[in-house]
Amino acid sequence: xxxxRSPTRIQKKNRAAILEAALDVFSTHGxxxxxxxxxxxxxxxxxxxxxxxxxxxxxxxxxxxxxxLGTWLDPLRALDPEGEPLEEILAYVQRKLQMSxxxxxxxxxxxxxxxxxxxxxxxxxxxxxxxxxxEKAQLLQSWMDAGKINRAHPKHLLFSxxxxxxxxxxxxxQVRTLMGEEDPFDAAPEYLETLYRRMLTxxx
Amino acid sequence: xxxxRSPTRIQKKNRAAILEAALDVFSTHGxxxxxxxxxxxxxxxxxxxxxxxxxxxxxxxxxxxxxxLGTWLDPLRALDPEGEPLEEILAYVQRKLQMSxxxxxxxxxxxxxxxxxxxxxxxxxxxxxxxxxxEKAQLLQSWMDAGKINRAHPKHLLFSxxxxxxxxxxxxxQVRTLMGEEDPFDAAPEYLETLYRRMLTxxx
DNA sequence: GTCTATACGCTGATAGAC
DNA sequence: GTCTATCAGCGTATAGAC
Numbered sequence: 001x002x003x004x005r006s007p008t009r010i011q012k013k014n015r016a017a018i019l020e021a022a023l024d025v026f027s028t029h030g031x032x033x034x035x036x037x038x039x040x041x042x043x044x045x046x047x048x049x050x051x052x053x054x055x056x057x058x059x060x061x062x063x064x065x066x067x068x069l070g071t072w073l074d075p076l077r078a079l080d081p082e083g084e085p086l087e088e089i090l091a092y093v094q095r096k097l098q099m100s101x102x103x104x105x106x107x108x109x110x111x112x113x114x115x116x117x118x119x120x121x122x123x124x125x126x127x128x129x130x131x132x133x134x135e136k137a138q139l140l141q142s143w144m145d146a147g148k149i150n151r152a153h154p155k156h157l158l159f160s161x162x163x164x165x166x167x168x169x170x171x172x173x174q175v176r177t178l179m180g181e182e183d184p185f186d187a188a189p190e191y192l193e194t195l196y197r198r199m200l201t202x203x204x
Numbered sequence: 205x206x207x208x209r210s211p212t213r214i215q216k217k218n219r220a221a222i223l224e225a226a227l228d229v230f231s232t233h234g235x236x237x238x239x240x241x242x243x244x245x246x247x248x249x250x251x252x253x254x255x256x257x258x259x260x261x262x263x264x265x266x267x268x269x270x271x272x273l274g275t276w277l278d279p280l281r282a283l284d285p286e287g288e289p290l291e292e293i294l295a296y297v298q299r300k301l302q303m304s305x306x307x308x309x310x311x312x313x314x315x316x317x318x319x320x321x322x323x324x325x326x327x328x329x330x331x332x333x334x335x336x337x338x339e340k341a342q343l344l345q346s347w348m349d350a351g352k353i354n355r356a357h358p359k360h361l362l363f364s365x366x367x368x369x370x371x372x373x374x375x376x377x378q379v380r381t382l383m384g385e386e387d388p389f390d391a392a393p394e395y396l397e398t399l400y401r402r403m404l405t406x407x408x
Numbered sequence: 409g410t411c412t413a414t415a416c417g418c419t420g421a422t423a424g425a426c
Numbered sequence: 427g428t429c430t431a432t433c434a435g436c437g438t439a440t441a442g443a444c
Contacts, residue, residue: 010409028321034236036436049410051439108319111374115315117232118377124380133382150402155383156395163371164364170315171367173322177329178337179359191360198354198402214427240420253428255421 013052017043019067022060030112031061031120047084065113068106069124073132075099076158081139085148085175086200088139093161093192100169101185107169135157149200164192219257221247223271226264231309232318235265235324241305265324269317272310273328277336279303280362285343289352290404297365297396304373305389311373337362353404368396 021042025034040050054060066189075095080088100107113121137154144151168175168184175184211219225246231236240261244254258264284292304311331355341358345367348355372379372388379388 008409030234030237030316030320033234033320036439037212037437046411047438048440052409055437055439078333086320111315111319112234114375114378115319116234116237117310122377122381125378127423129378130382152398153391153395156388156391159371159375160395160399163367163375167363167367171318171363173326174329174333175363176336177326183361187357189361191357191364194356195399195403196363199399212427218427239418241418250429251420252422252430256427261420287420 002090011053014043014045018050018053018060019044019064020062023105023109026064027112030116031057059150064109065120068109069128072106072110073129076132076136079136079139080108081142085143085146086197089149089200090159090193090196093165093196094189096161097168097185097188097192100165100167104169104172107166108172111166111170147202152199156184161196164195218249222249222254222257222264223268226268227309227313230265230268231313231316234320268313269324272313273332276310276314277333280340281344283340285346289347289350290401293353293365293404294400297369297400298393300365300369301372301389301393301396302303303348304369304371308373308376311370312376315370316372338361351406354406356403365400368399369385371394 022034022039024042025038029038034057036050037047039057039060043050048064054063075092078095079092087157113119118125121178131157137158140149140154140157144154145148168188172184215309222243226238226243228246229242232238233242238261240254243250243261243264244251247254258267279296282299283296317323322329337359341362344353344361347353348358373394376388
């Protein structure tokens with residue numbers, strides 16, 4: 001493993017290449033379905049050389065997950081109690097949709113884990129994510145109580161936003177196959193805006 | 205492999221046990237992440253004995269998939285052109301939600317495949333599923349043109365129904381962790397009915 | 409810092425006794 | 427029909443030459 005002190009330019013570059021390649025491979029085949037050899041080849045390194053930079057396959061995965069989780073929840077954190085409720089929610093939906101378009105591999109990496117029971121993510125979900133969800137669910141509830149948006153189960157509202165936006169990344173193959181030439185991300189923003197506007201605009 | 209002619213009661217029972225166990229294991233770990241040994245143990249058989257009933261791991265998987273695909277699309281096929289449009293769609297949503305509740309493993313098995321690029325499902329998606337989606341998208345479009353339901357992109361409408369309902373099966377771990385004691389399926393039916401009623405009821 | 413060679417467990421699958 | 431024994435190949439990881 002590289003010395004702690006001074007990461008060479010080459011070391012930085014190789015570590016970055018490995019993580020980039022690992023994102024590609026893990027998001028496509030899942031943890032178990034991915035091999036160190038695949039990642040090494042994709043990163044342009046030999047297998048032993050890759051294992052010089054990371055002690056194990058799991059170590060690569062963990063670092064990748066740590067990076068991902070750091071930014072994954074930013075859009076939700078950005079939901080502003082001071083903002084105009086409906087517009088805040090609609091903006092959140094669009095931000096999440098953009099993330100599905102711009103970072104589909106990250107979405108699939110996460111989806112792979114959750115679908116398989118989140119064996120490596122339980123703590124995060126029950127910890128940081130849970131706290132954040134409780135906080136934002138209360139915010140949504142307060143907006144409903146104030147009559148700013150229609151009443152609905154706050155957590156189900158959040159689940160629906162995650163589900164609808166991440167679907168375009170996670171089920172990308174299916175969506176694109178069924179839509180043919182048409183780019184899903186052309187119509188998706190308007191569809192989701194309409195959906196939540198009709199759902200949440202008071203006195204519907 | 206068992207003779208073609210006369211499937212013994214034991215043979216039937218064992219084949220069923222294997223498929224049941226395989227559904228459990230494949231839906232939790234994906235194809236690559238599952239081992240024949242796991243399936244055999246879950247079915248109460250030895251590994252060689254299991255391979256007496258099925259020639260290979262892939263054969264088990266294929267049979268499972270064939271069974272799944274046979275029933276998976278029934279709710280969509282049941283969407284009735286003669287029915288009352290809004291109620292037909294709402295009933296479809298509830299049927300899909302029930303399937304997520306009653307057959308979560310089947311949903312996760314399918315999700316696992318799609319998320320990983322559907323290497324074993326391309327033909328089905330581009331074939332039968334695509335035909336069905338085209339047919340039903342046109343049906344939805346005709347309902348919109350007739351003013352029976354609000355206008356929206358028909359395929360995105362279908363995607364959103366799949367996404368929202370299957371989410372409760374595919375992301376079950378996350379949903380249940382975040383909801384604590386509350387059963388997700390208590391509030392989900394009402395949430396989704398409200399969502400699509402507001403979305404689709406004309407002159408909203 | 410990077411390579412070749414290799415140890416070693418696990419996995420899918422088969423042979424052959426019972 | 428079911429078991430024990432076993433094989434070949436793959437996958438992770440390490441040792442040691444360069």
